[in-house]
Amino acid sequence: MIKLEVVTSFFYLGKFPKGPGTMGTLGAIPLVYILASFGSLVYLSITLVLSVIAIMASQKYEELFAEHDSKEIVIDEVVGFLVTMALLPMTWQSFVLAFVLFRVLDILKPFPINWIDQKINGGVGVVADDIVAGIIANVFLHLAYTHTTLLGVQFVGG
Template sequence: MTISATDNPQPNWKNPIHLLAFGLGSGAAPKAPGTFGTLAAVPLYLLLQSLSSLHYLLVVVALFIAGIWICDKTSRDLGVHDHGGIVWDEWVGLFVTLWMAPQGWYWVLVGFVLFRIFDIFKPWPIGWLDRQVSGGLGIMLDDLLAGLYSLILLQAAVYLLR
């Protein structure tokens, strides 16, 4: 469903589910909410990066599963499938991208850019999944796949540049 600027339902900021879905408010940016939402995930990534790769992966899987419900509930409450301000999926997509990334801002920046490219342009089958799968799973799935594509390219770059 497409919404216009005059028909843009807003979250209930007192609802903790809406607050999470909107990335603690980062998805409410008037321009490029997905990019601002992804940017807001960087400090959380910095907290997670010290985990072992297994523990990090388990946290990301838990966030993905929780995101299916969080995004579905919020989109139903707002009456809009995948409202542009819902950025929990971008958070998880970035966390997938940066799994096992080397320490350092360079790699965070490369991962961020790769993820945004795949999330925005949605090459096959990301765009196809985005159109075919509805509900919270659909909201989460395209960003999971964008994160996986980005992870593969980031790890390839790490391998080639080291």
């Protein structure tokens, strides 16, 4: 039970009374930075593994407490932020823009995020909306990276 709580609340960040999702996302920042230092393959592999763990832990939490997407579950925000930052430059600008964009998408839940949040139950539903928010944020940030200097650097590839 305690292990489940540690995982789903991402080391109890989900227990914060105000803004647990924001706290979970902030808690993901050091993880992103550390994982990125090991290269893209490790980063993406661990993101995939954490996604599966998040789905399983969220499912178990829902079964135990009969509550869908409890505010205390923030492992989904961690996974969503990992997706948001995938393959981006590790600059302070990237972190700030990614944080803001991901939180806005996660809070406002535009389509298709809101549809996933409302229609998909269980652990998959808890995590999937954040993964989709992360994908949308990541696409926007990659466009910014390849067409502007908003992320502190600009892609100069072919």
